[in-house]
Amino acid sequence: MSAITSPRGFVASGVPAGLKKSGKLDLSLIATEDGTAVPAAAVFTANKLAAAPVQVSRAHLAAASGRVAAVITNSANANAATGAAGYGDAEQMATLTAEHLGCAPEEVLVCSTGLIGIPMPMDKITAGIPAVVVARDAMGGNDAAEAIMTTDSVRKEVVHQGSTFRIGAIAKGAGMLQPNMATMLAFVTTDAELTPSELHPMLRTAVDGSFNRLTIDGAQSTNDTVIALASGRAGPADPSEFQEALNAVCYDLALQMADDAEGSTRTVIIRVQGATDDLQALHAARAVANNQLAKCSWYGKNAYWGRVASEVGACGIDFDPDGFSISYGDIVTASSGVAVAYDEVKMGEYFENRRIRITVDLGLGGGAGEIITTDLGHGYVDENMGKS
């Protein structure tokens, strides 16, 4: 599978430029087959410490009226908190890529992921860009997906075959996942025919229902970026079919990211229902998902529902202490605000799954919302205690 080049009109590649000490692939290119710019849309981090590549990509997308010929991405360095020099480095990455592809610099978007506050090793980048441009081809999607990985243990790829169009997508992101997004990058290609102004709201909707429903540790990265490119080779697509497909592709990637979140042992899907409204439900689900004590209890395979209930009571939404119920999978642990005896053997078996579902019913109204998260254990600490 070469997911990102599965839709017609795209090529991709990944090369080792020497940024990763391991020697693994670390420079990634996605480009149109013929080097022409096609309609595109992007969603960027809301972090005010937006990395230089985010600033450059925002400016380029505006300057080129939402048309993009290529996306150049490096891993192992975020080019964030690097000042004016970092901005210049990101610009240079776009300019060099454009030179070798034969397009305008504004038609190239730039992404970086890795550590913050470290100057970009531009000697390695400038040597790597010609190589990654030369290497591009219709089967290069796997390499492109691998080259954007940081602490990811597996590539994240997905292909959707629609009635008239295809969508291909790749992503990276294993820690720091949180709305608005994460240290996550996701790239989506399609051969559906869409204008930039059609594509942007569709991408925003898909991101809101997927990456923005995923939180690993409540942190929000300086570099989060989702980019979609539409070659138009398949002609117009049914808008509602395309939106549904895009939603499904992004949700699939979000689940893949949770399943591979660094140091995690389980993916936990928190559903709050019976809330006054959807916003309250989503707020409560996110509060539980970010609750350190609850996260530790999931690591311990422990259905300590009191921590879930306490967080829901504390998070500021409408709450009836005598009206809530909490279930782990199908196993009810609390009802009408008090404990329900349950089969501990069955609960132990349930916790052997990678994916756990916790449902909190507030018994108040029709509001519902879900958040995807992970547990918090020794592996997470080990991954994050010090690698700078």
Place this chain on the structure above:
Amino acid sequence: MSAITSPRGFVASGVPAGLKKSGKLDLSLIATEDGTAVPAAAVFTANKLAAAPVQVSRAHLAAASGRVAAVITNSANANAATGAAGYGDAEQMATLTAEHLGCAPEEVLVCSTGLIGIPMPMDKITAGIPAVVVARDAMGGNDAAEAIMTTDSVRKEVVHQGSTFRIGAIAKGAGMLQPNMATMLAFVTTDAELTPSELHPMLRTAVDGSFNRLTIDGAQSTNDTVIALASGRAGPADPSEFQEALNAVCYDLALQMADDAEGSTRTVIIRVQGATDDLQALHAARAVANNQLAKCSWYGKNAYWGRVASEVGACGIDFDPDGFSISYGDIVTASSGVAVAYDEVKMGEYFENRRIRITVDLGLGGGAGEIITTDLGHGYVDENMGKS
């Protein structure tokens, strides 16, 4: 030292009632020497899943017009999410204590701390209350302080000698510390003469500047309670001297709690200054304090300031990505938004301290605020992964 009975007019005690499997002290009493009610004030958790003892204490304080004769506290069971039966149990604790002390039930406040969702073992409580009442004396403060401990490794006690008055205080609370407070209990006695309506705003001010500046993991407990009792034996106190003393006593207890937070290896004081205003500074300091990635880096003795900067940029306050600086103790790690080379040996030495200070200067205005927190490491995970 018997801190809580250091001011004139108070007695205290602690006994083992069998709630802790270890056989340690688990039932605690603070009472007036003669059993009469004295002016009091309290601050309770804002969690909507407020435990039964919190509900009972709120009602009693109102019914007795802010006058209290005793506080009865058990550890090892929170009596939270226990429904109508739990409320009845908390009422019974007050009634029994009142009977043995010879005061009205409304003059007794009730506190509980421990696991959520488990019915109170009332047979043990009813046997323990007569014993803890009989045991009360002017030297019983240490036992009272020990009997409220849960995962605390040491008693938290403080005494302040003012020009005309004394303040004594004890506290427990090692996990789940967060505004508005924590799974924390703090009891303050004074012999200053104050009415309930004088004491309440002073206690609120002291709590805002201390316990509400302390967050261990962002969770907010169902049982948090701070209670102050004023015997009046020392006559009127200078109001500003008393307020300052009360602030200092509460801040001292907050630091003691952080230093003993379960599974932590260091106390971290986050100061944000140069903010647009104090509220923004405090919001940013709290966001950094609750950032799991930053907490893991402190555990790893790692001055990874990029995580601190990223969180400040993400938390929604006014932020200039080219204007901030970050220091660990006196060691500057970033200035004008970019990295500053620092002595790694000195940084390593600095991280050997139990208490670390991180200062973020935003370079925007005069707003400043501090939050006390701890790191996140294996010990925290071990303490919280499963004990229900």
